[in-house]
Amino acid sequence: MAQSKKTKTYQQMAEQLAELIDWFESDKVNLDEAVTKYAQAMELLEQMENHLKTAENKIKKISAKFDE
Amino acid sequence: MMQDLVLTPTEFVALVNQTFEAAYPLVVIEGELSNFRVSKNRWIYFDLQDEQASVKFFGTVYNLPGPLEDGLTVNVVGYPRLHPRFGFSVNIQSIAPVGEGSIKKAADLLKAKLQAEGLFDPARKRSLPPVPQTIGLVTAANSAAYSDFIKILNERWGGVEIQLADVYVQGQQAPLQIVRAIEHFNELPKLPDLLVITRGGGSAEDLASFSDERVVRAVSASRIPTLVAVGHEIDVSLAELAADQRASTPSNAAQMAVPSRSEVIGQLHNLRLGLSSQLAQDFSQAGSELSQDKKYLTSQVNLYIKDLRSDITATRKLVRVFDPLTALKRGYAIVSRRGRHLSSIKGIKLGDRLDIRLSDGALGAKVEEI
Numbered sequence: 001m002a003q004s005k006k007t008k009t010y011q012q013m014a015e016q017l018a019e020l021i022d023w024f025e026s027d028k029v030n031l032d033e034a035v036t037k038y039a040q041a042m043e044l045l046e047q048m049e050n051h052l053k054t055a056e057n058k059i060k061k062i063s064a065k066f067d068e
Numbered sequence: 069m070m071q072d073l074v075l076t077p078t079e080f081v082a083l084v085n086q087t088f089e090a091a092y093p094l095v096v097i098e099g100e101l102s103n104f105r106v107s108k109n110r111w112i113y114f115d116l117q118d119e120q121a122s123v124k125f126f127g128t129v130y131n132l133p134g135p136l137e138d139g140l141t142v143n144v145v146g147y148p149r150l151h152p153r154f155g156f157s158v159n160i161q162s163i164a165p166v167g168e169g170s171i172k173k174a175a176d177l178l179k180a181k182l183q184a185e186g187l188f189d190p191a192r193k194r195s196l197p198p199v200p201q202t203i204g205l206v207t208a209a210n211s212a213a214y215s216d217f218i219k220i221l222n223e224r225w226g227g228v229e230i231q232l233a234d235v236y237v238q239g240q241q242a243p244l245q246i247v248r249a250i251e252h253f254n255e256l257p258k259l260p261d262l263l264v265i266t267r268g269g270g271s272a273e274d275l276a277s278f279s280d281e282r283v284v285r286a287v288s289a290s291r292i293p294t295l296v297a298v299g300h301e302i303d304v305s306l307a308e309l310a311a312d313q314r315a316s317t318p319s320n321a322a323q324m325a326v327p328s329r330s331e332v333i334g335q336l337h338n339l340r341l342g343l344s345s346q347l348a349q350d351f352s353q354a355g356s357e358l359s360q361d362k363k364y365l366t367s368q369v370n371l372y373i374k375d376l377r378s379d380i381t382a383t384r385k386l387v388r389v390f391d392p393l394t395a396l397k398r399g400y401a402i403v404s405r406r407g408r409h410l411s412s413i414k415g416i417k418l419g420d421r422l423d424i425r426l427s428d429g430a431l432g433a434k435v436e437e438i
Contacts (some may be wrong), residue, residue: 010242020411031350031354052333053333056227057218057225060229066246
């Protein structure tokens with residue numbers, strides 16, 4: 001579980017968060033579910049922020065030559 | 069001595085070509101284009117001339133940077149050859165217009181041609197991915213354009229994998245290298261999310277590769293969305309017109325390629341606040357619904373109790389009507405003989421003793437008359 005969390009990309013986290021927000025914006029709000037989803041959303045937000053603060057860009061130079 | 073050697077024409081052609089190869093493996097000639105013609109959509113012929121001389125050239129359409137016409141000044145790289153039948157010509161390796169006037173004229177010709185084909189049609193433009201995970205970058209690794217792009221990219225965002233295709237961005241090798249790099253990315257099993265093709269400012273000649281027909285077509289054919297930034301704000305190459313998006317400079321390309329970390333963190337904070345207040349609102353709404361339920365229940369119970377009370381009062385009244393004491397108070401009496409209440413005179417004899425009960429006490433009496 002922890003492993004899969006680590007490999008989640010920013011985009012995946014953003015999509016998951018968007019789903020949670022959609023849920024909150026819809027009418028059917030069940031309080032127990034709201035509390036669970038709220039906790040999930042907060043955790044995602046935390047992870048996304050950490051990702052933004054710590055992730056670094058990687059540069060790979062392609063070894064192929066483009067001469068011929 | 070050369071004069072003693074008798075050669076056949078074939079031997080002479082071979083000898084001259086050997087000499088050319090040794091002495092002039094590659095020549096660069098600049099001059100005015102004349103007698104330009106394309107044969108069978110494949111072969112090109114033209115002369116380069118100045119006031120005194122005219123030299124013949126031969127090549128294929130694949131050497132062309134775009135449509136050309138007589139009067140343009142061009143720079144041709146090629147090697148001299150003596151053809152066994154058609155005589156002397158320079159075989160073309162690359163050809164490029166030179167001088168601002170010719171470059172502009174050639175670009176205008178190409179622009180008109182590609183425009184007619186719909187390559188610059190706004191309807192063809194795709195939007196860029198909001199957050200690319202992989203970017204294919206086509207530029208010169210040692211250029212300021214590369215450093216600027218990476219610097220701004222690192223400032224703005226993290227977690228992107230950049231695959232760099234290090235190519236010439238000017239000179240005669242540049243167009244084909246750029247084309248091959250674009251093709252390389254488009255042939256990968258997993259395509260990058262975005263293709264950025266960029267170089268910094270320079271002279272019209274320096275930037276000409278990005279208005280080369282082969283480069284423009286490769287940009288336009290890319291399956292990966294393209295972001296092209298060439299030169300400064302005012303320079304607009306045809307590759308930029310064919311791209312899905314154009315950026316004014318390499319730094320601007322980085323700004324367009326990824327969102328800003330600090331802006332997104334700000335948005336995340338707002339989302340956090342929004343969700344918290346949403347949850348609080350959900351709870352307070354549920355709370356007020358509960359208290360309304362409670363009020364309703366209380367009022368229902370009160371109503372019920374009131375109903376019960378009024379029922380009891382009615383029953384009590386009814387009960388009172390049937391209470392014998394009530395009748396006694398109104399003047400009625402209960403008559404009994406030997407403990408039995410009498411409701412008839414049957415069986416009563418003169419002299420019988422009767423008990424009479426009134427509202428406030430009892431009497432004993434004897435029957436004297438029937």
